[in-house]
């Protein structure tokens with residue numbers, strides 16, 4: 207029997223298992239959840255290339271060293287590190303080394319119908335909102351999420367009351383502060399009531415030269431007819447390990463758009479799980495990644511159509527310079543009940559570097575018979591005809607390439623509805639191109 | 644000294660073992676002159692224009708091309724543009740996601756920079772584009788789109804001439820700019836081209852139809868056949884070709 211085989215654990219896995227062994231006792235639901243997550247990690251460990259969903263991002267090989275859990279960040283350093291989107295008018299909450307920093311967070315004067323607490327605070331007060339944490343299940347073992355569930359002690363817990371529209375985006379700025387490699391875990395929960403409206407932003411930053419590990423997970427519970435826009439900016443330091451999970455449960459007639467813009471980290475993996483549980487919702491999960499050097503960036507999506515009449519759209523653009531590596535895995539599942547599903551997924555990659563590599567794996571799994579679904583993936587160099595046209599008008603090679611790359615990622619960035627955020631992302635793409643020289 | 648001096652040019656597709664497309668083509672163009680090139684399909688007219696603009700798909704196997712005495716073939720594509728070479732494409736491409744205004748401005752400023760001139764100011768640029776676009780009947784809506792995106796065939800040709808009017812090149816190469824234009828558009832575009840005629844600017848106008856040459860009256864007409872110029876004359880040569888076709892050259896070649 208398989209169960210009898212004790213797999214050999216890597217030093218990183220052993221250290222993580224030791225960390226999990228120190229979990230505090232407790233009898234509440236959250237403590238049970240943590241223990242279950244810890245047990246599943248002990249059983250399965252870090253995924254490797256033979257685990258389908260991690261085929262191209264072999265965590266067991268990539269995550270050589272386990273690092274200790276990060277201590278409390280110095281407020282001044284956290285403040286200095288949180289640079290992202292300063293120019294955009296938002297309500298900012300800073301999460302440093304996995305803990306909300308009240309001194310840097312704008313928690314006063316909340317709009318009517320908006321509540322924001324911290325996970326640590328909710329645990330301390332036994333807030334009933336905790337019953338929703340861990341409510342969205344990925345439907346399969348996910349090592350990054352299991353570690354997060356077991357080890358995260360803090361994060362943001364936010365609710366928007368039914369029917370309330372929050373105009374000012376909420377920006378949760380995750381930063382790593384410190385001068386030694388350490389691991390941070392942050393767990394957040396966002397509950398958008400029926401008919402409510404919210405724009406939620408996550409950013410990730412940290413020092414360039416420290417091999418820290420940032421693990422974050424956010425659950426979004428989206429009520430019927432609610433409208434949620436999520437914008438994510440992954441700019442972790444170039445030596446960092448970024449593991450993030452976002453999970454959605456989408457109610458009927460709801461509209462959800464999520465956009466992830468990634469230029470950071472040495473190794474990054476973002477997993478998105480969406481359960482469409484109310485009929486006739488519209489979701490759009492889009493992204494753009496700009497990679498250079500030896501960066502590795504993986505976007506893996508799992509969209510589960512459980513009910514009839516939902517529409518899902520995915521558009522991911524990846525630009526790969528030098529010898530960077532990009533991964534896109536997207537799976538749309540259409541359950542038998544989910545008739546009239548309309549699902550479309552597209553991943554496009556542009557190779558700038560000779561040694562760059564892209565792995566695209568879009569998949570459809572359809573059990574209903576009356577659906578319109580499609581997927582596609584492309585991977586190629588910059589179009590020589592277009593390049594020639596621009597150069598023939600006097601535009602130098604690098605500038606012509608930049609214009610075409612910007613146009614390429616621009617098609618995805620355009621899906622961001624909020625003007626200020628969209629413009630900020632366009633500027634980030636420009637800055638990346640400028641740094642390329 | 645001729646502005647453009649093409650001498651015994653031989654060229655083939657790069658990396659191709661096959662036949663040469665240009666087989667010893669010579670042509671001298673002086674400032675102020677308009678040269679028309681006519682010739683059957685596949686005779687190498689577009690190939691010549693691409694080679695002058697610097698397209699990398701071709702390999703020059705013999706001969707030379709100079710612009711104001713400088714070796715044109717040694718120059719980068721954008722360097723040629725900055726020196727004043729402009730090709731109005733037979734089939735202009737669409738560049739989705741690159742705004743027309745951004746494109747025009749990048750091109751103009753890049754050329755200016757390479758020539759050691761200052762960048763154009765925003766108000767000056769906007770005025771320049773507005774004036775030139777109005778003359779060519781190009782709407783503000785078209786300018787707001789991506790470069791050539793969703794333009795009809797005729798609109799693309801007009802847009803090429805707009806670019807030419809804005810960039811004010813020294814050597815204009817028009818590859819079948821008349822094809823796809825309706826009768827009124829042909830007039831508008833021809834007027835646009837004529838407005839650019841000047842003593843220090845030269846033009847090479849590639850066309851299949853004598854009609855264009857009623858509007859843009861050439862100083863010289865050349866017949867291109869199988870990669871060479873086989874006959875040159877004045878504007879009346881175009882009328883003769885219109886009447887007789889290229890049969891006589893086909894026989895010569897056979």
Ligand SMILES: Nc1ncnc2c1ncn2[C@@H]1O[C@H](COP(=O)(O)OP(=O)(O)OP(=O)(O)O)[C@@H](O)[C@H]1O
Nearest residue numbers: 656664682683684685686687688689690691700733
């Ligand atoms: N990139 C290419 N690959 C293969 N063959 C080519 C290429 N470019 C040109 N040719 C060939 O070279 C010859 C000349 O083509 P070219 O387009 O220059 O002709 P043209 O005189 O412009 O014709 P038309 O009047 O139809 O526009 C043709 O036989 C064409 O098929």
Ligand SMILES: [Mg+2]
Nearest residue numbers: 688689690733
């Ligand atoms: Mg041609």
